[in-house]
Amino acid sequence: MSKTVTIDPVTRIEGHAKITIMMNDDGTVDEARLHITQFRGFERICEGRPFYEMPSLMARICGICPVSHLVASAKACDALLAVAVPETGARLRRIMNLAQIVQSHSLSFFHLSAPDLLLGMDASPASRNIMALVSSHPQAAKDGIALRRFGQHIIELLGGKRIHPAWIVPGGVSAPLTQEHRDEILATIPEAMEAVQRTLAWFKPSLKKFREEIGVFANFPTLLMGLVTPSGDLEHYDGRLRFAKPDGTPRMEDVAPERFNEFIGEAVEDWTYLKFPYFLQDGYPDGIYRVGPLARLNMVGRCGTPLADAELEEYRQLSVEERMSSFHYHWARLIEVLYGIERIKEIVSDPDILDTHVRAHAEPNRSEGIGVSEAPRGTLMHHYKIDENGLITWSNLIIATGHNNLAMNKGITQAAKHYISGFDIPEPLLNRVEAVIRTYDPCLSCSTHAFGQMPIRMQMVDSKGMVVKEVSRQ
Amino acid sequence: MKRTLLVGCGSPLREDDALGPALVELAATKGLSGLTTKVVHQLTPELAIDIAASERVIFADASMHREMLVDRIKPDAGASAESHLYTPGALLALADTLYNAQPEAWIIAIPGHSFELRQGLSVVGTCALQQAAVALGNLLAAD
Amino acid sequence: MPETLTSSEVVTLTINGQEVSARTDETIMEVAEEQGIRIPALCHISGLSDIGACRLCVVEIQGSPKLQPACVTRVSEGMTVSTHTDRLRAHRRTIVEMLFAERNHVCSVCVSNGHCDLQNLAVECGMQEVTLPYLAPKLQVDASHKRFVMDPNRCVMCTRCVRVCDEIEGAHTWDIMGRGVDSRVITDLGKPWGESDTCTSCGKCVQVCPTGALFEKGVSVAEMTKRRQFLPYLKTMREVPK
Numbered sequence: 001m002s003k004t005v006t007i008d009p010v011t012r013i014e015g016h017a018k019i020t021i022m023m024n025d026d027g028t029v030d031e032a033r034l035h036i037t038q039f040r041g042f043e044r045i046c047e048g049r050p051f052y053e054m055p056s057l058m059a060r061i062c063g064i065c066p067v068s069h070l071v072a073s074a075k076a077c078d079a080l081l082a083v084a085v086p087e088t089g090a091r092l093r094r095i096m097n098l099a100q101i102v103q104s105h106s107l108s109f110f111h112l113s114a115p116d117l118l119l120g121m122d123a124s125p126a127s128r129n130i131m132a133l134v135s136s137h138p139q140a141a142k143d144g145i146a147l148r149r150f151g152q153h154i155i156e157l158l159g160g161k162r163i164h165p166a167w168i169v170p171g172g173v174s175a176p177l178t179q180e181h182r183d184e185i186l187a188t189i190p191e192a193m194e195a196v197q198r199t200l201a202w203f204k205p206s207l208k209k210f211r212e213e214i215g216v217f218a219n220f221p222t223l224l225m226g227l228v229t230p231s232g233d234l235e236h237y238d239g240r241l242r243f244a245k246p247d248g249t250p251r252m253e254d255v256a257p258e259r260f261n262e263f264i265g266e267a268v269e270d271w272t273y274l275k276f277p278y279f280l281q282d283g284y285p286d287g288i289y290r291v292g293p294l295a296r297l298n299m300v301g302r303c304g305t306p307l308a309d310a311e312l313e314e315y316r317q318l319s320v321e322e323r324m325s326s327f328h329y330h331w332a333r334l335i336e337v338l339y340g341i342e343r344i345k346e347i348v349s350d351p352d353i354l355d356t357h358v359r360a361h362a363e364p365n366r367s368e369g370i371g372v373s374e375a376p377r378g379t380l381m382h383h384y385k386i387d388e389n390g391l392i393t394w395s396n397l398i399i400a401t402g403h404n405n406l407a408m409n410k411g412i413t414q415a416a417k418h419y420i421s422g423f424d425i426p427e428p429l430l431n432r433v434e435a436v437i438r439t440y441d442p443c444l445s446c447s448t449h450a451f452g453q454m455p456i457r458m459q460m461v462d463s464k465g466m467v468v469k470e471v472s473r474q
Numbered sequence: 475m476k477r478t479l480l481v482g483c484g485s486p487l488r489e490d491d492a493l494g495p496a497l498v499e500l501a502a503t504k505g506l507s508g509l510t511t512k513v514v515h516q517l518t519p520e521l522a523i524d525i526a527a528s529e530r531v532i533f534a535d536a537s538m539h540r541e542m543l544v545d546r547i548k549p550d551a552g553a554s555a556e557s558h559l560y561t562p563g564a565l566l567a568l569a570d571t572l573y574n575a576q577p578e579a580w581i582i583a584i585p586g587h588s589f590e591l592r593q594g595l596s597v598v599g600t601c602a603l604q605q606a607a608v609a610l611g612n613l614l615a616a617d
Numbered sequence: 618m619p620e621t622l623t624s625s626e627v628v629t630l631t632i633n634g635q636e637v638s639a640r641t642d643e644t645i646m647e648v649a650e651e652q653g654i655r656i657p658a659l660c661h662i663s664g665l666s667d668i669g670a671c672r673l674c675v676v677e678i679q680g681s682p683k684l685q686p687a688c689v690t691r692v693s694e695g696m697t698v699s700t701h702t703d704r705l706r707a708h709r710r711t712i713v714e715m716l717f718a719e720r721n722h723v724c725s726v727c728v729s730n731g732h733c734d735l736q737n738l739a740v741e742c743g744m745q746e747v748t749l750p751y752l753a754p755k756l757q758v759d760a761s762h763k764r765f766v767m768d769p770n771r772c773v774m775c776t777r778c779v780r781v782c783d784e785i786e787g788a789h790t791w792d793i794m795g796r797g798v799d800s801r802v803i804t805d806l807g808k809p810w811g812e813s814d815t816c817t818s819c820g821k822c823v824q825v826c827p828t829g830a831l832f833e834k835g836v837s838v839a840e841m842t843k844r845r846q847f848l849p850y851l852k853t854m855r856e857v858p859k
């Protein structure tokens with residue numbers, strides 16, 4: 001009969017989040033750095049390939065959120081073709097993108113927020129995890145799972161049961177929605193809607209208990225960036241690019257996303273493979289900005305769907321300072337989940353969604369194409385150049401984790417300065433640093449190839465560059 | 475045969491990490507009635523719903539160990555489920571607690587040899603796959 | 618090569634232990650096909666001349682130490698042929714592996730994924746992996762043609778394109794350059810395809826290509842299905858006695 005399995009058979013190739021703390025001679029912190037030490041080189045792999053292959057090539061950057069890369073890549077290819085995607089094709093892509101956001105946010109909320117919120121921040125880590133949550137709050141756990149399943153199921157209905165669906169193609173989508181699948185999507189909506197509303201119902205009152213944490217989580221002010229509709233509302237698939245001040249008011253007039261290069265520079269540091277995008281007008285590193293669900297909700301006018309708008313209004317009761325607290329990422333994700341379900345329902349309820357004209361065909365008409373969309377974690381930019389025959393000569397990707405790179409490093413530095421005095425690494429710092437990084441929910445497998453959980457290795461380095469202390473956590 | 479769910483976990487772009495999915499694909503071609511298969515990159519919580527609907531669940535995954543391991547596993551409510559990564563035991567615990575389902579559960583840990591960025595199994599991995607196929611066959615035939 | 622016969626007679630031979638009768642102007646491949654025996658092949662395609670290049674269709678003939686390609690070996694009286702021995706299976710698997718190792722075949726992002734003769738052969742021959750070291754040559758995609766693309770990374774040098782262009786279309790745009798592992802299919806005298814003076818843009822080469830080496834511009838992953846029904850028809854129509 002059974003014996004206890006002691007090995008961990010789930011082998012994943014992992015990467016450490018490596019952090020260096022640079023010390024001054026007087027024992028104060030100079031700077032802390034998050035190193036992304038793996039290099040994937042996807043941009044190089046694409047060179048010489050026909051641009052038509054890009055969406056499926058790019059989808060392979062990540063097994064967790066291939067859909068986001070599919071969308072941004074296909075949009076960049078649309079720009080190369082210089083075609084207007086048939087309306088139904090665009091709406092089908094929009095459904096898939098929203099489904100991706102719903103499932104990703106649900107997992108993130110379920111994992112990161114729910115245990116802290118329901119079991120208390122003071123509970124010991126051993127009892128403050130998913131398993132404990134599952135026993136004490138089974139309904140909350142079921143709702144989290146149901147929401148994730150909802151998004152995943154729609155992605156499978158549209159793109160097939162593959163890890164990397166190839167359904168989104170340059171010019172549109174490869175197959176229209178069948179009536180059968182439309183009905184199946186519609187049938188799953190009430191359950192998902194109930195689940196997210198139940199979650200919001202316990203989540204909001206629980207916030208009162210976390211006044212203090214919300215204060216501690218309060219972050220430094222930065223600019224915000226993301227897509228908005230032409231009228232300034234929530235948008236994930238298309239629209240215009242907004243740069244907003246910390247309080248959410250536009251910093252300048254919204255621009256076409258294709259013009260991002262005029263406003264974003266990319267700095268390179270020799271200690272990490274992940275570049276540092278910054279807002280050009282403010283220079284480097286002052287042009288720090290953030291992307292993601294919180295940035296989106298803090299800078300849009302409305303969501304554009306009734307239930308989500310009501311929630312947004314409630315959220316906006318918070319002061320501007322409170323809204324800057326990263327703690328509210330959780331709330332932002334829930335509102336976006338609600339929005340996603342409402343929007344999907346709206347789109348699939350329109351009979352035109354079954355239209356079979358879902359793809360435009362053309363030869364490449366431009367030598368450069370830019371595709372921008374909102375991934376769950378923030379703005380995703382794909383930028384390609386092709387030769388006269390349609391072969392990729394150059395490509396550049398800016399991913400959400402990249403946009404947040406400056407902010408993540410600043411947050412870590414802030415935490416290190418707060419907790420460190422003298423040449424020692426105190427225990428709470430590790431937790432705090434992890435919390436800072438987690439807030440951004442960085443998908444390291446996207447920026448690099450680190451899989452799985454987040455083991456941290458932290459080094460303390462003196463002014464001469466010598467390692468004086470090293471701690472790690474698996 | 476018992477209603478069986480076979481879950482293969484791993485990345486097809488990392489050589490032997492694809493052993494789990496490879497075993498599932500092999501099994502899927504046999505057209506066994508009562509066998510549902512799933513290939514995933516990582517174990518994610520919604521799998522608990524599928525697990526709860528099965529009488530038996532078998533996880534196939536690559537392992538870093540030399541020996542192949544086929545063993546019964548139990549719900550592990552103490553498993554930490556950090557980030558996006560679940561253990562089979564944690565998923566069983568989810569199925570147990572949330573959906574009151576206790577399917578018979580097995581793990582087939584297939585020894586992988588090389589996990590580089592490459593498609594296709596290594597030589598050692600291929601041999602291990604054959605072994606695993608035999609082990610899976612025995613498991614499925616056991617009832 | 619067998620000598621060309623002007624008149625044919627009927628002979629009896631044995632294929633896989635089964636006695637069959639056939640005409641002497643038939644190849645082992647043709648007879649096997651008539652008997653419902655599938656011999657793996659890549660360069661062979663019905664409607665084009667056979668050249669015995671890929672060596673996948675090799676069979677064992679009793680009394681001959683060498684393996685013989687079924688597509689260009691004529692049958693003879695009393696011949697005893699085996700098409701699926703362990704030796705042949707191992708041989709074929711190695712050939713398919715060599716084809717994979719020689720160029721850069723990445724099925725998951727290929728236009729022909731799921732409709733590819735090479736992929737099907739790998740399955741048919743039980744190839745689970747490539748044990749040989751990849752040569753990973755650096756090869757340039759030729760996308761200069763208005764409608765078609767040639768990706769040498771996926772070419773298996775079966776020369777179906779060369780033959781269909783020469784024998785059916787009569788343009789002879791395609792040909793072979795170089796020797797051995799360095800050989801490549803080229804258009805005209807190595808000009809980019811789009812600048813070819815002889816190409817009629819008929820697309821037959823694309824349709825007969827077994828892999829995603831030749832494909833239509835604008836198709837995405839797994840979307841390139843090839844239509845080959847035209848080939849035997851054209852061939853027959855052209856052979857109608859004058």
